[in-house]
Amino acid sequence: MAVVTLSRADRALQRAAEDAQRSRRSWAVSVWLGRLCLLVVLIGGWELAADQHLLDPTFTSKPSAIARAWWQLAASGSLWHHTQYTLTEFAVGFALGALLGVVAACLLTLSDLPYRVLEPYLLALYGIPKLALGPLIVLWFGVGLLPKIVLAAMMTFFLVYMNTVVGIRSTSGDMVNVMRVMGATRWDLYRRLVLPHALPYTLTALRLTIPIAIVGAILGEFLGATGGLGYLIYEQVTFLAVDKMMAAIATLAAIVLVFRLLLLPLERWVNRHDKAIGGNG
Amino acid sequence: MEALAHREHVLERAVDEHRRRGRRDFWTLYLSRLALLLVFLLAWQVLSGVLLDPYFFSRPSLIWDQVVLLVQSGRFADNVLLTVEEAFFGYLLGAATATVAAAVLGLLPRAYAIVEPFLLAVYSIPSVAIGPLLIVWLGIGINSKVVLAAYFVFFVVFMNGVSGVRSVPRGWIDVARVMGAGRGQLVTKIILRGAAPHLMTGLRTSVPQAVIGAIVGEFISSQRGIGFLISDASARYNTAGVFAAISILSLLVLVMAILLNGLSRLGARRTG
Known part of the structure; x- marks a missing residue:
C-alpha cells in the first residue's frame, strides 16, 4: 500500500516537472513565433504600404x-x-x-x-x-x-x-x-x-x-x-x-x-x- | 566635578577646533578652485598672441565681446529661445512615449520578450545617424529637431522605465489584487509608484540629451538656434564666436541642471 502511494506521488511530481518544462518550452515557442510574425508584419507591411502608395516610397523607401x-x-x-x-x-x-x-x-x-x-x-x-x-x-x-x-x-x-x-x-x-x-x-x-x-x-x-x-x-x-x-x-x-x-x-x-x-x-x-x-x- | 567640567571644556575646544579646521579646508578648497579658474583665464588672455595662435584659440576678452554683441543685437534671445523650444518639445515627446511604452511593455513580459531584439536593433542605431533622414522627412524647420531630441531622450527614459516596472515587488501587486484593485488602480497606484525612482532617474538624466539632440539637429541643417550660431561662426572661422556660443550653451545646460536639481529635491520632499 505504502509503495503504491509513493509511486503515485512520484508520478505526480514527475508530471508537475514535465508541466513546468512544457510551459517553459511553450513560452519560448510563442516568443519566437511572435518575433517571426512581427518581423514579417513589419517588413511585409512596409513593403506593401509602399507598393500601394500608402507610404510615399520617395520618403520612406521600402x-x-x-x-x-x-x-x-x-x-x-x-x-x-x-x-x-x-x-x-x-x-x-x-x-x-x-x-x-x-x-x-x-x-x-x-x-x-x-x-x-x-x-x-x-x-x-x-x-x-x-x-x-x-x-x-x-x-x-x-x-x-x-x-x-x-x-x-x-x-x-x-x-x-x-x-x-x-x-x-x-x-x-x-x-x-x-x-x-x-x-x-x-x-x-x-x-x-x-x-x-x-x-x-x-x-x-x-x-x-x-x-x-x-x-x-x-x-x-x-x-x-x-x-x-x-x-x-x-x-x-x-x-x-x-x-x-x-x-x-x-x-x-x-x-x-x-x-x-x-x-x-x-x-x-x-x-x-x-x-x-x-x-x- | 571640576575634572568633569574641565573635560567638557577640552571636548568643546576640540569640537570647535575641528569645526574651524573643516571650514578652513572648505575655503581652501573653493579658493584654490577659483584661483585655478582665474589663472587659467588670465593665462589664456596673456598667452594668446604669444604662444597660442589667436586665430585658433581666440582670447577671453574677445569671446566676452562676442557675447555682448549677441545680446545687444537681439540674436541671443532669439536663438536661445528656439533651441530651448526644440529641446522642450522634444523632451516632452520622447519622455511621454517612452513612459507609456515602458509601462505597457514592462507589464506584458511576453510582449517585451517578443519586441526585445527589435528594440536592441533600433537602440544600436547611432542616434546622430538618423538626423539627415529626419531632415528629408520633416524639413529643416523645428519639427526635425524636435523629433531628433525626442529620439535622444526616448531610450534613456525607456530603459530606466522598464527596469523600474520590473523592480516593483511581486508581493505588492498580489496584495493589491487580493484587496480588490482593478487594472487601472494597479497601474496608477502600484506599478507607476513603484517604478517612480527608476523612472525619475531616466527623466532627469535625459534632460541634457534633449538639448544635445536639438543642437545636433541644428548642426545638420538649420537657420537659427544655438547650434546654428556655433556652426555658422565655425564656418566663418570666427573662433571667438564659436567659443561665445558654446559658453552660452554650457550656461544654459548648467541653469537647467540647477533648476532640475531644485525641482527633484522639491518632488522628493513631496513624495517622501
Missing part, C-alpha cells in the same frame, strides 16, 4: 529597395570604402579615449589634493555637451581623420574616467592596508589590487561608450569629411536617396551591435570570480 541599395553599395566596394573610414576613426578614438581615461583616473586618485582641486573642472568639462564642440574641433583639426578621432576619444574619455575612479575608490581599505603592511609599493598596490578591482567598472564604461564613440565619429563626418558612413548618409540628403541612407544606417547599427556583443563575453570573463566571492560570504 525594404526591397533598401536591400538592393545595400547590395549595390557593397558590390561596388563603396560601402567597404566608407566603413573603413568610420571604423578607423572609431577604433583609434575609442582606444585613445579609454587609455587616457584609465591613466587620468590612476593619476588623480594617487593623492587627495589634486583630485579635489581638479575634480570640479573635469565635472564642468563633462557638463559641456561634447557633441556641441564638433564645429570647434573641425575648426582646429581640419576635415581629415583627426577631428573624428578627437570627437570619438572625447565621447569615450569621461565615462571611462569616471567609472574607473568609482572602481578605484571602492577598493576595500582593509585590503590596501594589508598589502601596505606586507610591504607593497604603490605600483604593486595598483597592479595587484586596485586596477583588477576597477576593471569591471572600466569594462562596463567601455561597453556603454561604444555607441557614443561612433556617434562622435559620425557627427564629425557630418561636419566635414571626404569619406565614412556618416558622410555617405549626409551626402544622400541632396539626392533624396532614402534607400541608400537606410542601408548605411543599418550597416552602422550592425557595427555597433557586433562590438557590443564582442565585449559581453569579455565582461563575463572578468566578472567570473564575483560569484565565488559572493558565495564565500
Whole structure:
C-alpha cells in the first residue's frame, strides 16, 4: 500500500516537472513565433504600404529597395570604402579615449589634493555637451581623420574616467592596508589590487561608450569629411536617396551591435570570480 | 566635578577646533578652485598672441565681446529661445512615449520578450545617424529637431522605465489584487509608484540629451538656434564666436541642471 502511494506521488511530481518544462518550452515557442510574425508584419507591411502608395516610397523607401541599395553599395566596394573610414576613426578614438581615461583616473586618485582641486573642472568639462564642440574641433583639426578621432576619444574619455575612479575608490581599505603592511609599493598596490578591482567598472564604461564613440565619429563626418558612413548618409540628403541612407544606417547599427556583443563575453570573463566571492560570504 | 567640567571644556575646544579646521579646508578648497579658474583665464588672455595662435584659440576678452554683441543685437534671445523650444518639445515627446511604452511593455513580459531584439536593433542605431533622414522627412524647420531630441531622450527614459516596472515587488501587486484593485488602480497606484525612482532617474538624466539632440539637429541643417550660431561662426572661422556660443550653451545646460536639481529635491520632499 505504502509503495503504491509513493509511486503515485512520484508520478505526480514527475508530471508537475514535465508541466513546468512544457510551459517553459511553450513560452519560448510563442516568443519566437511572435518575433517571426512581427518581423514579417513589419517588413511585409512596409513593403506593401509602399507598393500601394500608402507610404510615399520617395520618403520612406521600402525594404526591397533598401536591400538592393545595400547590395549595390557593397558590390561596388563603396560601402567597404566608407566603413573603413568610420571604423578607423572609431577604433583609434575609442582606444585613445579609454587609455587616457584609465591613466587620468590612476593619476588623480594617487593623492587627495589634486583630485579635489581638479575634480570640479573635469565635472564642468563633462557638463559641456561634447557633441556641441564638433564645429570647434573641425575648426582646429581640419576635415581629415583627426577631428573624428578627437570627437570619438572625447565621447569615450569621461565615462571611462569616471567609472574607473568609482572602481578605484571602492577598493576595500582593509585590503590596501594589508598589502601596505606586507610591504607593497604603490605600483604593486595598483597592479595587484586596485586596477583588477576597477576593471569591471572600466569594462562596463567601455561597453556603454561604444555607441557614443561612433556617434562622435559620425557627427564629425557630418561636419566635414571626404569619406565614412556618416558622410555617405549626409551626402544622400541632396539626392533624396532614402534607400541608400537606410542601408548605411543599418550597416552602422550592425557595427555597433557586433562590438557590443564582442565585449559581453569579455565582461563575463572578468566578472567570473564575483560569484565565488559572493558565495564565500 | 571640576575634572568633569574641565573635560567638557577640552571636548568643546576640540569640537570647535575641528569645526574651524573643516571650514578652513572648505575655503581652501573653493579658493584654490577659483584661483585655478582665474589663472587659467588670465593665462589664456596673456598667452594668446604669444604662444597660442589667436586665430585658433581666440582670447577671453574677445569671446566676452562676442557675447555682448549677441545680446545687444537681439540674436541671443532669439536663438536661445528656439533651441530651448526644440529641446522642450522634444523632451516632452520622447519622455511621454517612452513612459507609456515602458509601462505597457514592462507589464506584458511576453510582449517585451517578443519586441526585445527589435528594440536592441533600433537602440544600436547611432542616434546622430538618423538626423539627415529626419531632415528629408520633416524639413529643416523645428519639427526635425524636435523629433531628433525626442529620439535622444526616448531610450534613456525607456530603459530606466522598464527596469523600474520590473523592480516593483511581486508581493505588492498580489496584495493589491487580493484587496480588490482593478487594472487601472494597479497601474496608477502600484506599478507607476513603484517604478517612480527608476523612472525619475531616466527623466532627469535625459534632460541634457534633449538639448544635445536639438543642437545636433541644428548642426545638420538649420537657420537659427544655438547650434546654428556655433556652426555658422565655425564656418566663418570666427573662433571667438564659436567659443561665445558654446559658453552660452554650457550656461544654459548648467541653469537647467540647477533648476532640475531644485525641482527633484522639491518632488522628493513631496513624495517622501
